[in-house]
Amino acid sequence: MVAAMDEQRGIGYKNMIPWKIKEDLVRFRDLTVGKTVIFGRKTYESLLGYYQRSGKAMPKRKTVVVSRTAHQKEGETYFVSSFEEALKLARKIEPEEVFVSGGAQIFNLGIDYAQKLYLTVVKGKYRADTFFPDYSKFKIVKKEDRSNEKHSYSFLEMVRKQASKEFPIEK
Numbered sequence: 001m002v003a004a005m006d007e008q009r010g011i012g013y014k015n016m017i018p019w020k021i022k023e024d025l026v027r028f029r030d031l032t033v034g035k036t037v038i039f040g041r042k043t044y045e046s047l048l049g050y051y052q053r054s055g056k057a058m059p060k061r062k063t064v065v066v067s068r069t070a071h072q073k074e075g076e077t078y079f080v081s082s083f084e085e086a087l088k089l090a091r092k093i094e095p096e097e098v099f100v101s102g103g104a105q106i107f108n109l110g111i112d113y114a115q116k117l118y119l120t121v122v123k124g125k126y127r128a129d130t131f132f133p134d135y136s137k138f139k140i141v142k143k144e145d146r147s148n149e150k151h152s153y154s155f156l157e158m159v160r161k162q163a164s165k166e167f168p169i170e171k
């Protein structure tokens, strides 16, 4: 999973990310370029706004969107109706490493399957209406403290202390 959160695990407000940290977007891009990324439908729609000019949610990435309402395929974007289906499809497209990148509903569905977390923890408390789930079952294996003129934040890599829920695979 890849997520950016504040010190209270806040990740979003009114369908937007509450801060703008360019380095964090660069890290997200570097981690996920050429890979397959799973999003919830609301996050996908908010990304369409960010990437409006290219007309794709995420250039140079395959996107799997979890939605009960939208099902058509658009270019390199696939719509599926459950999180397990998203995992199976993403794993089929990209057997090595599948990324789950929110929002809150999708992080909640995915946290028990996750093997690794790439987190950005932004210092401070922001107004938020969506939150990352409890991640106390993970331990830090790498930490880099960063700052810019407005924000202090840490890039964390975390792995599970115990085995994850079994990953669904296509039989």
Ligand SMILES: NC(=O)c1ccc[n+]([C@@H]2O[C@H](COP(=O)([O-])OP(=O)(O)OC[C@H]3O[C@@H](n4cnc5c(N)ncnc54)[C@H](OP(=O)(O)O)[C@@H]3O)[C@@H](O)[C@H]2O)c1
Pocket (backbone or CB within 6 Å): 002, 003, 004, 005, 010, 011, 012, 013, 014, 015, 016, 017, 039, 040, 041, 042, 043, 044, 046, 066, 067, 068, 069, 070, 080, 081, 082, 083, 101, 102, 103, 104, 105, 106, 107, 109, 130
């Ligand atoms: N800081 C970060 O790292 C980060 C990353 C991503 C997103 N965000 C923020 O997170 C917020 C959005 O999160 P959110 O929780 O409101 O929405 P979300 O997880 O992006 O999407 C929710 C949608 O996913 C679909 N869904 C959820 N559970 C499902 C299930 N069991 N089966 C099938 N479909 C399911 C539904 O789509 P339908 O309604 O179409 O059925 C639901 O409305 C925004 O503020 C965004 O900016 C932050």
